[in-house]
Amino acid sequence: MLQVKELQKVYPNGTHALRGVDFEVAKGEFLVIIGLSGSGKSTLLRCLNRLHDSSSGSIQFEETEVTKLKGRPLRNYRSTIGMIFQHFNLVPRKSVMTNVLTGALARTGIFKSIFGMYSEEDKKRALEYIKIVGLEGRENHRADNLSGGQQQRVAIARALMQNPKVLLADEPVASLDPATSHSVMQYLKKVNEELGVTIICNLHFLSLVRQYASRVIALKDGLKIYEGEPLDIDEEWFRTIYGEEAVEVTIN
């Protein structure tokens, strides 16, 4: 459903973050991208939903060329791609409910959304998703007062609110403790298996990768250096991806 070809990204300061990356994603996959910090993982995800514009190459999503989109069509495309972030990126000082409802902004008029006039159906669905991520009864709590794991679950609910076909996750558990990390990954797995949402996820911990991924891509210095099954990453590949002196750290 998603084809990336020869994708390059050069930032205005000269950093060559992606040097020609090719891969495909099939519907229903749980694709994990691994690599060191600065290997281009975050840039790649942000190019996929056009938070950053790629410099060259193509991204095709269900026959649409994504890199050429502008204005309304671009916003429509973005609304079919959910995204969650390492630092959750919730709207501060606002309630859980308001935050989840922002997932419905693309289909709500500007005027209506400014006054918080979302459709009844959207409000009902927001409550449903809050329940799915296990935060029932907290819809009126301030989002920035919740714990890290809870905030990430709010972010998942917000992304689900978009009715996404694909969910991008940029190091979703990097600022969480091990137990909470697993809980958040479980929710992503649930979203992937029960709602059929394709997931593309950046991760650091190989133990998590082996447990949750259906396929793995490894990036190094803006190039794809590995693609395959998570269980096929052995000692040698690990050293190639993470450098000679790396020692694997597990998370249980």
Added chain:
Amino acid sequence: MNTTPQALKMPEQPIRLKNAKKFFWAILLDIFLWSYSILVTYKIVYQRLILDLRFPEFAWSQPIYSLAIGAAVALVLLLTSKLSIGKAITGLYNLDENETVMNQPFAYFGYLVLVLTFIAGFFVSQVSVYEFLSSSGLGGAKRIFLALLDPNWGIFEDALFAAIETIYMAFIATTVSLPLAFLFGFLAARNLMDSSPILFSVYSTVRFFLNLTRSIEPLVWAIIFSVWVGIGPFAGMLALCLHTVSSLAKLYSEQIENIDDGPIEAITATGAHPFQVIWYGVVPQIVLPYLSFTIYRWDINVRMATIIGLVGGGGIGTLLMQYQGLAKWNEVGMLVIMIAFIVWMMDYASSKIRAAIK
């Protein structure tokens, strides 16, 4: 994969260009500093201090010769020694990090300029211990201070009403300025405006006019407006408004530039319209700082309104001016107490409120 894109080679040339630009400014600064030092040495140290002339003659040849000599000295020293302050400031010296800046040769030139300026300052501001301690002067000061300590409570009502006028004037000036400052705050925020050349030119224009209006003191604006709309609170209010819009817009835009990009990214990723991104990604992060700035500005405006009153902007300042002109020091004493009280009150209230909403 091994093809190097052009963007990678780009940074080299701007660096050389930048150095040429730095060098240019370094020369200008050095020429100015040396000419200034020579001129001050001649006019103050030589003519006033050594020759003890009371009114040394001025001729345009003096600054021109100083400039010529200064330029020559600056150029020679710039190229041959480590005495150039210009090079130090523009970062053209490769300084040894183990040595402190204070001990560098150029620092000594800096001390020289500082000492010369201090000496010149004494002469220019006509510091005179004799005048300060003369018996007639002390007598006058004593009369005024005694009168100030014995305020005329008979004009308490007038003073109170004038003070209320000042506070309201400041409040209206603040609230009327708010919507404009709010709008300009967004237009002057670089992080929202650098995405396209059109937006960036709007940003530059708005920044320019904000800086221009802000760099002219409200006191001067009050003089302009009192000619325009006549002496009174309205002129004072207009002056305050103008200055408030530009100051608040500056503070607001800086606040916007400092916000967390995360929520903006997240809201953009949902497919929201740019207006929705601002409303949900930017506004919740700035509401409280804005409120805090605005209350602080009201506090400042009360003080400014008092000063502006001195040039006919109405309120307690105008009243003070009138009594001072009539040398009615007891009445002035009353007004000074009133001003001190409202300034203290506004200061206290605004700091308490700002602490509460942080």
